[in-house]
Amino acid sequence: MKMLPVQLSLNPPLGLWSDMLWRCPPAQPSQLAELKTQLPPSLPSDPRLWSREDVAVFLHFCEREFDLPKVDYDLFQMNGKALCLLTRADFGHRCPGAGDVLHNVLQMLVIESHMMQWHLPNSPVTPTSRYPLSPHSHPPTPTWPPIGAPESAFHQTSHLAPHHFMAPNSVTLSPPPSVDSQASSPPQSHDQSQPQQNGTSNSPSSSSSSSSSSSAHNGNSSSSSSTSSTGSTSSASATATAAAAAAAAAALSANNAFSALKHQHQQQQQQQQQHHNATSASSHHSDSDEESYSEPPAANSTIVNFSAQSYQAAAAAAAAVAQYNNSPPTTPILKDMPQSLKQQIKNTFVNSWSQQQQQQQQQQHLNLEQQKLPNLGGGSVSAPTTPSYMQPVKREFFPDKTDNRYMQPVKREFFPENTEPNTNGRLLWDFLQQLLNDRNQKYSDLIAWKCRDTGVFKIVDPAGLAKLWGIQKNHLSMNYDKMSRALRYYYRVNILRKVQGERHCYQFLRNPTELKNIKNISLLRQSVGQTNGTNGSPGATNSNGSNSNVNQSPSSITNSPTQTPASQMQTPQRPSSQGNPNHLTLPNSISSAAAAVAAAAAAAYGPPPSSPLFMHAINGAFHYLSSNGVPPNSPAALPTTPNDKFQFNIMKNEQNSVTSHETSGAASDEMKPTDLSVSGSSSVEKRPYSSPSANDDCYPLIRNADGLTTIKLIRYNESEGGAGTQQQNSGLNDSNDNQQQQQRNTPTPMDSESSEMESSPSHDSMGATDLRK
DNA sequence: CACCCGGAAGCGGG
DNA sequence: TCCCGCTTCCGGGT
Numbered sequence: 170m171k172m173l174p175v176q177l178s179l180n181p182p183l184g185l186w187s188d189m190l191w192r193c194p195p196a197q198p199s200q201l202a203e204l205k206t207q208l209p210p211s212l213p214s215d216p217r218l219w220s221r222e223d224v225a226v227f228l229h230f231c232e233r234e235f236d237l238p239k240v241d242y243d244l245f246q247m248n249g250k251a252l253c254l255l256t257r258a259d260f261g262h263r264c265p266g267a268g269d270v271l272h273n274v275l276q277m278l279v280i281e282s283h284m285m286q287w288h289l290p291n292s293p294v295t296p297t298s299r300y301p302l303s304p305h306s307h308p309p310t311p312t313w314p315p316i317g318a319p320e321s322a323f324h325q326t327s328h329l330a331p332h333h334f335m336a337p338n339s340v341t342l343s344p345p346p347s348v349d350s351q352a353s354s355p356p357q358s359h360d361q362s363q364p365q366q367n368g369t370s371n372s373p374s375s376s377s378s379s380s381s382s383s384s385a386h387n388g389n390s391s392s393s394s395s396t397s398s399t400g401s402t403s404s405a406s407a408t409a410t411a412a413a414a415a416a417a418a419a420a421l422s423a424n425n426a427f428s429a430l431k432h433q434h435q436q437q438q439q440q441q442q443q444h445h446n447a448t449s450a451s452s453h454h455s456d457s458d459e460e461s462y463s464e465p466p467a468a469n470s471t472i473v474n475f476s477a478q479s480y481q482a483a484a485a486a487a488a489a490v491a492q493y494n495n496s497p498p499t500t501p502i503l504k505d506m507p508q509s510l511k512q513q514i515k516n517t518f519v520n521s522w523s524q525q526q527q528q529q530q531q532q533q534h535l536n537l538e539q540q541k542l543p544n545l546g547g548g549s550v551s552a553p554t555t556p557s558y559m560q561p562v563k564r565e566f567f568p569d570k571t572d573n574r575y576m577q578p579v580k581r582e583f584f585p586e587n588t589e590p591n592t593n594g595r596l597l598w599d600f601l602q603q604l605l606n607d608r609n610q611k612y613s614d615l616i617a618w619k620c621r622d623t624g625v626f627k628i629v630d631p632a633g634l635a636k637l638w639g640i641q642k643n644h645l646s647m648n649y650d651k652m653s654r655a656l657r658y659y660y661r662v663n664i665l666r667k668v669q670g671e672r673h674c675y676q677f678l679r680n681p682t683e684l685k686n687i688k689n690i691s692l693l694r695q696s697v698g699q700t701n702g703t704n705g706s707p708g709a710t711n712s713n714g715s716n717s718n719v720n721q722s723p724s725s726i727t728n729s730p731t732q733t734p735a736s737q738m739q740t741p742q743r744p745s746s747q748g749n750p751n752h753l754t755l756p757n758s759i760s761s762a763a764a765a766v767a768a769a770a771a772a773a774y775g776p777p778p779s780s781p782l783f784m785h786a787i788n789g790a791f792h793y794l795s796s797n798g799v800p801p802n803s804p805a806a807l808p809t810t811p812n813d814k815f816q817f818n819i820m821k822n823e824q825n826s827v828t829s830h831e832t833s834g835a836a837s838d839e840m841k842p843t844d845l846s847v848s849g850s851s852s853v854e855k856r857p858y859s860s861p862s863a864n865d866d867c868y869p870l871i872r873n874a875d876g877l878t879t880i881k882l883i884r885y886n887e888s889e890g891g892a893g894t895q896q897q898n899s900g901l902n903d904s905n906d907n908q909q910q911q912q913r914n915t916p917t918p919m920d921s922e923s924s925e926m927e928s929s930p931s932h933d934s935m936g937a938t939d940l941r942k
Numbered sequence: 943c944a945c946c947c948g949g950a951a952g953c954g955g956g
Numbered sequence: 957t958c959c960c961g962c963t964t965c966c967g968g969g970t
Contacts, residue, residue: 596961631945644963650945655962657947672945 216278219249227252228271237267597655598664600641601626602681604634612637619668624677631673 212223212230219227224247228240244263245252260268604612605626615634619625628634631649639647656675659665664684668674 642962647963651963651965653946654948654964658962660948667946 213249214278216249216252219252221246221248224249224252232267237271238264240264240267240271595641596684597638597652598659598677598684599681600638602677602684604637606681619674624680625668626675626677627671628673628675 212226213219216227224245225242228242228245232238232240241263255263255272257269257272260272262268264271601616604616605618605621607613610617612634613629615630615637616626616628619627628649631653635647635649635652638652639645644651656665657667660667663678665675666678668676
């Protein structure tokens with residue numbers, strides 16, 4: 170058996186490839202990249218997404234490329250998912266002479282797709298997703314896995330062929346595709362970025378910049394890229410393009426290691442960009458801004474590897490980005506572009522992104538199922554590398570090179586499952602979080618933390634941010650006015666609140682983890698709601714929502730975000746409360762809280778109760794409840810009163826942070842985290858994120874030794890609102906109108922990273938379902 | 943004038 | 957079909 174293709178007839182690159190495959194099974198990214206370039210463009214990057222036909226195409230491809238003995242297609246009448254489940258032995262049985270090769274190739278593709286997902290998927294800044302909001306908050310386990318392996322591999326590969334490796338690695342996480350484009354620039358890429366930017370931005374006109382960076386390139390490529398050269402393009406060309414694209418991407422994300430290669434890549438990129446630019450009709454040139462925006466996001470994150478198609482798209486995206494970057498904030502970024510370009514861009518940023526995201530999700534599911542690891546652990550996926558706390562608004566175009574990102578890639582790929590639930594920046598809050606937490610602070614010129622601890626941030630460039638958001642959502646006419654409306658909807662759900670007196674300053678009332686959990690929660694809730702009846706939904710609500718909310722909320726309950734889940738989950742434990750719309754009875758009882766916690770934990774971790782993490786969370790919750798509050802881990806107990814600690818300093822100043830919340834809500838909570846829909850009423854101001862009380866760092870979350878986050882609940886003394894009592898609240902609360910007026914108690918932060926829970930009841934509305942209403 | 947607010951209607955995706 | 961999460965518009969307030 171030829172295991173591998175040593176013989177391959179592949180193109181030169183493949184040759185390497187095959188070799189590689191042969192020696193190292195799951196191969197390195199770079200190899201993958203190459204391999205990918207060779208694959209029929211029509212094949213989804215994630216083998217698990219393949220249809221039967223795709224599987225056949227793949228087999229045929231391998232057969233041909235690796236000179237494999239004839240494959241019996243009848244034995245592979247399955248989709249990609251099934252194919253991926255086949256073991257090496259299975260392959261061997263079905264295809265004696267080529268089983269290993271097929272298996273290896275497939276594994277590589279799978280791995281790669283994982284990587285992709287990781288990196289790209291998260292669009293906006295994926296990495297951040299894990300956030301490091303506060304150092305503490307992060308779970309011990311870095312999301313990014315140890316770079317070690319992968320990276321090393323990567324490097325190695327790089328040696329082999331610079332461009333090759335580039336691709337794979339390149340992938341990256343950059344912020345939302347769109348995002349990246351603008352602001353960020355990867356640290357290293359710096360160099361590259363500039364060129365790219367220049368090139369891109371310039372578009373035709375930008376010749377100067379482009380010229381500098383770009384080396385000669387073929388014009389052709391440009392056209393091809395923009396149009397799409399077609400993946401079909403000859404393998405060689407495709408490869409080249411892919412490599413270039415990858416290089417670009419890589420460059421952006423790339424590590425220092427690449428430095429040597431940079432030149433080449435840069436050149437390629439530049440060339441490509443130039444081409445793109447040229448092709449792209451529109452071109453804004455405003456170079457001025459470029460710097461600020463610097464890197465072409467596209468390159469960074471999105472693009473990535475693979476096929477010529479990808480490359481093209483990437484190129485287009487890059488060009489678009491460049492344009493965007495260059496263009497003054499106000500300029501409509503994509504509008505001017507030709508449609509083809511627009512589409513490509515969209516595809517790149519948006520579509521590819523979304524696809525990747527989807528893939529990720531799928532993968533995650535698979536992984537979870539397969540591994541069943543809760544890992545998430547906290548989701549801490551990433552540690553915050555650079556604490557950018559409070560950064561002033563300054564712009565940093567070039568992030569520090571220290572960035573870990575580069576490293577990240579490696580890890581992620583292999584363990585996507587660890588990832589937290591991702592919204593991939595599709596949700597506004599996530600998008601903002603990702604930008605804010607970008608390790609490189611690439612987006613600091615668009616949005617920056619004023620006080621990370623308190624969750625206060627400032628939109629530095631409203632127009633630019635809105636555009637970026639528009640790109641992300643594919644609503645090119647997005648502007649700050651519209652985006653801000655979306656932000657205002659978050660008031661209802663206590664995700665955000667406005668910092669009074671300061672323009673463009675908002676405060677997150679919930680930390681990302683919570684928000685992410687919410688997602689899951691919402692799902693849970695649905696189920697729960699069904700059982701319960703009321704909950705769910707929506708309910709409710711009176712028109713006003715305000716009051717009704719309160720009551721209703723209970724049903725939904727959620728104490729703080731985290732709790733919410735619980736309520737939703739509802740576990741059996743707490744059902745009662747749900748039932749009643751009115752008061753929330755629940756929250757008070759520990760059990761209910763526990764339930765909430767459990768729910769939250771479940772949401773966060775996914776794993777069933779049995780999982781340690783889950784139990785941990787529950788225990789922590791109990792602990793807290795029993796003790797009052799202080800989460801086991803939390804360094805400090807929370808003040809029952811809104812005190813200092815909590816308060817975020819900053820926030821305090823701001824509006825209300827202080828406010829009182831209403832607490833009340835006690836019981837219920839109003840918000841369901843996830844649901845934005847819940848609305849409370851309005852007002853918002855709730856409390857700020859949770860700050861970590863004790864922590865200096867601030868984030869509300871506290872981590873246990875295990876790495877779990879515990880929740881901190883804050884209690885309010887008061888009760889109010891209706892229900893009264895309850896103490897726990899987390900930070901958010903609701904907002905009833907009344908409440909609004911009233912004040913909110915202070916929030917308590919909880920933490921959670923993964924599990925977090927808060928308990929805050931907010932009562933809020935609940936009913937109100939949607940944000941809308 | 944820009945910002946901010948929130949109601950109302952609508953849209954696209956899941 | 958419904959719900960969610962916005963998007964778009966708008967009138968009004970500061």
